Amino acid sequence: MPWYLYLALKQLFPTGRRFPFFTAISILGVSLGVAVLIISSSVMGGFGHKIREMTVDTQGDVQVRGDGLIADPAAVQAQLMKIPGVLATTPFAEGAVMVIFNLKPQFPGMQGIDVNHITNVIPLQQYVHGGALAALDDDSIILGSQLAISLGARVGDTVEVYTPLAFEKLKMSKGDEVLLPRQLRVVGYFEFGHQALDGSVALVPLRAMQNLYGLGRAVHGINLKIAPGLDADAMADRINAALPASLHLRARSWIEINQDFLFVLQFERNMMFFLLMFIVVVAAFSVTSSLLISVVRKTREIGLLGALGAKPRQVAACFCFQGFFIGVCGTMVGLGLGFGVLHFRDDIVHVFTKLTQSEAALLRFYQFSHLPAYTDPAYLVATIIGSIGISTLAGLLPAWRAAKLKPVEALRSE
DSSP, rough: HHHHHHHHHHHHSSSSSSSOOOHHHHHHHHHHHHHHHHHHHHHHHHEEEEEEEHHHHHHSSSSEEEEEEOOOOOHHHHHHTTTEEEEEEEEEEEEEEEEEETTTEEEEEHHHHHHTTTHHOOOOOGGEEEEOOOGTTEEEEEEEEHHHHHHHTTTTTTEEEEHHHHHHHHHHTOOSSSOOEEEEEEEEEEEBHHHHHHTEEEEEHHHHHHHHOOOOOOOEEEEEEEEEOHHHHHHHHHHHHHSGGGOOOEEEEEHHHHHHHHHHHHHHHHEEEEEHHHHHHHHHHHHHHHHHHHHHHHHHHHHHHTTTTTOOHHHHHHHHHHHHHHHHHHHHHHHHHHHHHHHHHHHHHHOOOOOOOOOOHHHHHHHHOOOOOOHHHHHHHHHHHHHHHHHHHHHHHHHHHHHHOOHHHHHHHH
């Protein structure tokens, strides 16, 4: 080990003494900055990751829609399956309805799904509780968990469903007919963990939805699953190129469907990362000041090193490496602190919301029942390199000051 590297370690962590105060403060400053960066970027990344997961688990990787209804979905599905990279397809129909139970009305969006093939594209079964997806038939319904709570409906209860088509028929009949609702039995709940979805969506078989809306055999769209590792945008372009223009169909990836929201989320994450990096910069100033104090206090020792033959760059390296070691130690401690907080994030948020009585507001505005977290490797690497690099740069000014000292003048210093 070079002598200047050994001396840098000894000055930071002297043998047989208590942990130096200036070293502790410098490491603590860097570690707090790193911890805040890890926590903020992981939580923001968690929101984006959760949105992607929810989108793919509800819409598939790619969605095909037309200018209007898709009259012959089976033929379109057959064409889609011939495109390389498409693993599975499933049609859907959707629309707004009024659901009533015990005189409590709710107005969710209802989606008709192909029960036999939905799991080939969307892992819906893992989100269904209190029942099974296989139990869904033409006379039953699966409610979102929050929607069921709003209605007060349980598994086995029967809800009444009204559609705009029924009201339109009643209007055309000029009151000569009685408006009868469609009665559906609740056979389960689904819970994605997102309050908006869980409180505003209900699922029925595709045939039931087609009957409710008078669609015949037509559907509103087709969801696709693509091979793992393929880019969703590239696959959407490939599908659009393969589909005949006469069908007036367009494929869009989950990224394109949610591009505005994802752009805002990514922009906020990048801006937060950039701004919070200044915490590490501020901590670097404390590293610089402590090392400058060390240079002033050890002026005679630096002069002695020069008299013994140490080169200016070696003396400078001694203090520069001190900044590097502070950065490494602070980054390691900060990573441990940051990931520790992320591990207990739900408990911390729960305690905070209990103390501030803001649990309902958190669910209403952020729409997640659990605080998501996802650590992007790119952000993690940027945090590690950035914090160590800034700390190392913080040692340059003290290193330059030490290297400029002349041995004779330094030895005469009092």
